[in-house]
Amino acid sequence: MTENTSSAVGRAAIDAYLDSVEQALLAAHAPRGDRVQVRQDLESQIADMLAGEPQPLTEEIVQAVIAKLEPPSHFAATYGNGNGNGGSGNGNGSEPGRAWAARITRRPVMRWPLIAAVSCACLCFGCLLLLISGGTMFNDGPLIVLILSLLLVGFVLTPIAVWKGVKQLQSQSDQPRDRELVIRSAMIYCVILPVLVTGFFALATEGFILIPIGLGAFIYLQVVLVRRLHRRLSERLPAQASDAGAHAAERAVGTAMTMQAM
Amino acid sequence: MPTNLNIEQWSTQLRKGLAEICVLAAVNQLGEAYGYQLVQFLTEHDGLALTESTVYPLLARLAREGQLSVTTTPSPAGPPRRYYRITASGKRSLEAMLQQWMAVGTSIQKIICNGSTQETKS
Numbered sequence: 001m002t003e004n005t006s007s008a009v010g011r012a013a014i015d016a017y018l019d020s021v022e023q024a025l026l027a028a029h030a031p032r033g034d035r036v037q038v039r040q041d042l043e044s045q046i047a048d049m050l051a052g053e054p055q056p057l058t059e060e061i062v063q064a065v066i067a068k069l070e071p072p073s074h075f076a077a078t079y080g081n082g083n084g085n086g087g088s089g090n091g092n093g094s095e096p097g098r099a100w101a102a103r104i105t106r107r108p109v110m111r112w113p114l115i116a117a118v119s120c121a122c123l124c125f126g127c128l129l130l131l132i133s134g135g136t137m138f139n140d141g142p143l144i145v146l147i148l149s150l151l152l153v154g155f156v157l158t159p160i161a162v163w164k165g166v167k168q169l170q171s172q173s174d175q176p177r178d179r180e181l182v183i184r185s186a187m188i189y190c191v192i193l194p195v196l197v198t199g200f201f202a203l204a205t206e207g208f209i210l211i212p213i214g215l216g217a218f219i220y221l222q223v224v225l226v227r228r229l230h231r232r233l234s235e236r237l238p239a240q241a242s243d244a245g246a247h248a249a250e251r252a253v254g255t256a257m258t259m260q261a262m
Numbered sequence: 263m264p265t266n267l268n269i270e271q272w273s274t275q276l277r278k279g280l281a282e283i284c285v286l287a288a289v290n291q292l293g294e295a296y297g298y299q300l301v302q303f304l305t306e307h308d309g310l311a312l313t314e315s316t317v318y319p320l321l322a323r324l325a326r327e328g329q330l331s332v333t334t335t336p337s338p339a340g341p342p343r344r345y346y347r348i349t350a351s352g353k354r355s356l357e358a359m360l361q362q363w364m365a366v367g368t369s370i371q372k373i374i375c376n377g378s379t380q381e382t383k384s
Contacts, residue, residue: 025319034322037332040344041297041318047340048298074315078323 010062014046020072028076038075045069112168113178116161116185123154123192151196158189281312283359285320289330289348290356296343297321321346329355 018039025035049065050057129147165182201209288303289295295303297318304312324330329352337343348356 033326034319037322037325038318041321042314043341044296044337044343045298045314051339070313070315075319078316078319
């Protein structure tokens with residue numbers, strides 16, 4: 001714990017208490033950030049309480065300080081799943097009262113990362129069907145309805161779900177699988193969206209849109225190529241004499257100033 | 263039946279409902295305060311009986327919601343202290359809560375006064 005409160009004394013007891021509180025919060029589905037904050041605040045409180053005790057500290061003093069704190073289960077009550085008394089310290093929350101609190105605090109939580117992944121899969125599946133059906137799709141009513149539905153759901157829902165998923169993960173970042181789902185959904189969406197948009201406009205303009213897009217791509221590639229060539233040549237060729245002379249002059253001035261200062 | 267009412271249980275629920283306004287008001291009054299300081303401040307006020315098991319999770323939630331800002335600074339007593347300060351959003355929430363509190367309090371007061379007046383008349 002701390003240097004000035006006899007770091008080793010009672011450390012195990014303090015850790016055990018803090019771990020119990022964290023476990024109780026975890027069981028009550030408290031977000032990870034909240035668990036960390038509560039633990040830090042409690043640890044700071046224990047340190048303050050120990051600082052007010054006669055020094056040097058003993059195991060008994062530490063145990064007595066921990067005994068003054070509330071049972072770990074009380075900390076979970078705020079999240080509607082605790083076995084405690086609501087933290088007031090002197091009441092016993094009844095079953096109806098707890099059920100009422102649980103109904104308010106434990107509303108069904110939408111798993112936005114999962115929704116993002118599903119809507120992204122809809123988009124991919126729609127694209128796949130579009131490719132497979134090819135030119136025949138316009139003759140098949142139900143198929144085109146299915147494809148358009150999938151594309152529409154994926155197109156609209158994915159960015160919303162990714163955004164909501166990011167917000168959800170920022171507040172509750174203990175789901176590594178959800179993190180991967182959000183990242184992959186966002187990447188797949190970013191790959192598919194330009195293709196779909198380009199394809200749509202190409203169809204709508206009978207391919208005319210491909211000319212400015214191709215022209216833009218060509219110019220972009222030229223710029224990239226020229227920049228890369230310039231960088232490579234600048235790196236490989238020796239510096240010009242004037243540049244070398246300027247560097248030498250700078251070094252000389254620097255040396256002279258150092259000598260003057262000495 | 264009113265006689266069967268567990269007054270302790272009722273007051274626990276009442277305090278639980280008012281914990282948020284108390285914590286926000288306390289942080290607002292203190293300007294900047296760390297967790298234990300707030301617990302001590304709230305404990306000084308008889309009747310509230312807000313302890314660390316209520317205050318710390320509430321502080322964490324309010325900070326997560328952006329109603330409180332948190333600054334961590336080293337402490338001479340041990341681990342770094344987390345100082346809480348009310349944000350503009352927190353102040354707006356507090357004002358709204360206070361308005362509701364005043365409205366509810368006034369209405370309850372009126373009902374109680376009417377009741378006592380009628381009892382006196384009869």
